[in-house]
Amino acid sequence: MPTPPPDPRACPTCGDELRFEILDDERFLVAWSCVNCGLIRTTEPV
């Protein structure tokens, strides 16, 4: 059985669910933040 890819909506540090916030609608810049440990990731598709 192939291992499922890591859930992009889960915190890589604590595994908690991330909540996202749209920073820039035109550039699809989104920030994912974890309320549990404070981790913040930003995604900016090219």
Ligand SMILES: [Zn+2]
């Ligand atoms: Zn976390």
